[in-house]
Amino acid sequence: MVGSRGYHWWNLHITTVFRPPLTAKVLAKIRDRTRTAQSRKKSYANHRRRDLEFSVRDHVFIRVAPMKGVMRFGKKRKLAPRFIGPFEIVDRVGALAYRVALTPNLDGVHNVFHVSMLRKYISNQSHVLSLEPLQLSPHLTYEERTIRILDRQERRLRNKSIPMVKVRRQNHSDEEATWEAEADIRTRYSELFGKS
Template identity: 35%
Template structure:
């Protein structure tokens, strides 16, 4: 706006006045994208729990005697699916647990590395209940939203009141009934 107006008009403090007007203008807030870093730090997904973390081990005795004269076995049981069990030899369970531990450590290291890089390009954002916020949306190409086309087509809706904080970056808003 300043670049457009400075060709025809000029006064002392014009750049500051234009910036102040744009910061308070409702239409400008809906149309202009802020040139800031992305809001909200990266929230990595939880590493899934492995099904062999819940292992039960039993001694089964009273079996027919083996050639060595033993009538019992040590059997680790693990939960395969809900309500199903499978019997596995102890050495296979130990090898599998070791490999899964390594995979989980590598996943955690990769997530930490990705988060540290992404957070450099982001800024922490937190809203409080009762504040008002704009919601950014991406209109489908070729579809005219709000009967405006081109440069003044708004990419933000609002402001909407924040009713509650659901999660770290999730909020419940008071949306009007005509917004689906």
């Protein structure tokens, strides 16, 4: 038999029978659990909250979120930077946001950031690097040229050996030299083998 609202009488009966009664004891228990969860959440948020305030001309790092499978700033996944910068603060926007002077390669990024996305940069003389001028392409890339062979060795496999060379690249120090297959380097930079 169908009721006036389109419900069958047995659906109403089953719902009424199996729903536990909301007694004062049950309501108190639900209220206590809700308060405990809210308190835990609030204490965690307060523990992690830091009152940050910056001034105009301060320098800050901007937090970036790495995405799986996406190349960010030339690095992938674990090696992707968590912060980029430093950038100068241009002005304050409201109570919790700042406008930052971004570099031209980030011109597609909105330049106003919430304070939680920023970290203060403390200047240090050791952070100043002396770089040789780079010839950049319009895509902000440059060709790294191998300029010197520093060492040689044979890499032994089960049934063959591969001649390897340790090469130094332009704009890098000797400590940053890498081992490459001699055949590849000989193909691309044959002029280096007369000098070494």
